[in-house]
Amino acid sequence: MENGWATFGADLHLELRGPKLRTGLMDALREAIRSGRLEAGVRLPSSRSLAADLGVARNTVADAYAELVAEGWLTARQGSGTRVARRAAPRPAAGPGTRPAPARPVTSRPTYDLKPGVPDLASFPRAEWLKASRRALTAAPHEAFGYGDPRGRIELRTVLAEYLARARGVYARPERIVVCSGFVHGLMLMAQVLRAGSSATPSGPGGKAREVAVESYGLSVHRDVLTGAGLRLRPLPFDGLGTRTEELGGMADVGAVLMTAAHQFPLGGALPPDRRAAVIDWARASGGLVLEDDYDGEFRYDRQPVGALQGLDPERVVYMGTSSKSLAPGLRLAWMVLPESLVDEVAAAKGTVDWMSSALEQLTFAEFLASGAYDRHVRAMRLRYRRRRDELVAAVAAHSPDTRVSGIAAGLHAVLRLRPGTEPDVLRSAAWHGLAVLGLDRFRHPDVPRTLDGLVVGYATPPDSGWAGALRALCRVLP
Known part of the structure; x- marks a missing residue:
């Protein structure tokens, strides 16, 4: 043809x-x-x-x-x-008078990944999520596929209010909740509101917050969001009991504080009751805001549940939660429970339409919560992660008895304390053994003196088939 x-x-x-x-x-x-x-x-x-x-x-x-x-x-x-064929191609011969090209380092994915912050993605409840999606899609009103309320779908906000009140002790009503596409997105909105000036934060000229207090150790991406909005940061000191919130009283220009009170990231402890009370007392006296990152709030093992700070004063605390650790970060679902005076300002900062969060994912998550599938999933993962944690602690104790493991009562990571000055060498050894793991110094605020050495080990990420190998690799690099 x-x-x-x-x-x-x-x-x-x-x-x-x-x-x-x-x-x-x-x-x-x-x-x-x-x-x-x-x-x-x-x-x-x-x-x-x-x-x-x-x-x-x-x-x-x-x-x-x-x-x-x-x-x-x-x-x-x-x-x-x-x-x-999968064969090594020969290097081209060097021409006369040419020098051999310098060898370049070979970059490849690590054999084992023990970086913190990622759940067991292989355990995502696909079948239950698919069932919830079908039910949600069948029941969805036609208007759900329009641009939508910038606060998010009312179906999800209604179910979230019930769940957060029951499981986290949060005082929540649907009209106070704003759905966003991740914790960082929520923090960006709050930073915008704080910098522009809010009736809820009278600190500084014109009601603008000029400074935000942060924990000595935390995620640099969160600090970058705040400084990118034009806010200055003041690190709070810490000791063996956690962040010293009583120091807030001496920070006159601070209009807000960002905290992981339920499970400090990365050090791992829960904020003691007296220090929880101190941060609320500061907020009431100064008119400041507490930005509460409820990090790993669902996963606890050896302690009674620690309720959210927001329950102590809903008008001074912005509660921020996410499905990233309990389900998967790829869902891009998070939420803020706001003081009544901030709802309109945050919604305005988000925009006139909800263009960040998929309506179908919101409706599916609402159905997933309402059906009880979310509670069942969290309980199952709690048992799974606890077994992983116990195996990690036992392996470290057997191979490196001088290494202290801390921050393990909750969450998805542990901190392995090292002798002063040894962290860089251990990290180099880990890279050599194909082990991806992060050091404590990565999370230190630049203005905080370096006093701690350690590894922040995430035990949720490796698949079952690679977990034993990851533990062996970790023990090989410990001093």
Whole structure:
């Protein structure tokens, strides 16, 4: 058929040189593989397709393929076609008078990942989520697929209010909740409101908050969000009991404080009752706001539940939660429970329409919560993570008895305290052994003196098949 070549298989650009077609074809294929243009595993066109494309006899291509298979450049398997072999391509020879190129470090994914902050993604409840999605989609009103309320779907805010009151001790009503696409998104909105000036934060000229207090150790991305909005940061000192919130009284320009009270990240402790009371007393006396990051609030193992700070004063605390640790960060679902005076300002900062959070994901999560599937999932993961934590503690005790493990009563990570000055060497050893793990110094505020050495070990991420190997790799690098 005329122009039938246009319908044959995949395209492959080759330039044949020399009078002999088979030799030219083989040379062109070798060069394409040697240079990396054709990578290992790439499927080549069939002999018929390539012959039609190049305008040569099919036997010419078939013979060239067969010889390159014999040489090891290609592989051929029934039903799989002809592919580039997985072999190391020789380095091109250096020309006369040229120096060998310096060796470049090989970058690859680590063999084991023990970085904190990520749950067990393999345990995402796909079947239950799919059921919830079908029910939500069937029941969704037509208007749910429009632009929507910037605060989020009322179905989700209603169910969230019930759940947070029951499980976290949060005083919540649907009209006080704003759904966002992650904790960082919520923090960006709050930073915008604080910098612009709010009736809820009278600190500073014109009601603007000029400074925000933060914990000595925390995520740099959160600090960057606040400073990016034009706010100055003041780190709060800490001791063996946690953040010293009583120091807030001496910070005159501070209009808000960001805290992980239920499970401090990364050090791991819960804020003691007297210090919880101190931060609320400061907020009431100064008119400041507490930005509460309820980090790992659902996962506790050896202690009674620690309720949210927000329950102590709903008008002075902004409660911020997320599904990133309990389900998966890829859902991009988070929420803020706001003081009544802040709802309109935060909604205005978010925009006139809800363009950040998928209506279908919100409706599915609402159904997932209402059906009890979320509670069941959290309880199952709590048992799973506790077993992982116990195995981690036992392995460290057996192989490195001088290493103290802390911050393990809740959450998805543990802190392994190291001797002063040893953290950099341990991290280099971990990288050498293919182990991804973070040091405490990564989370230290730049203005805080370095007094702690340690590893922040996330025990949720590795799959079951890799967990034992990850523990062995960790124990090998411990002093």
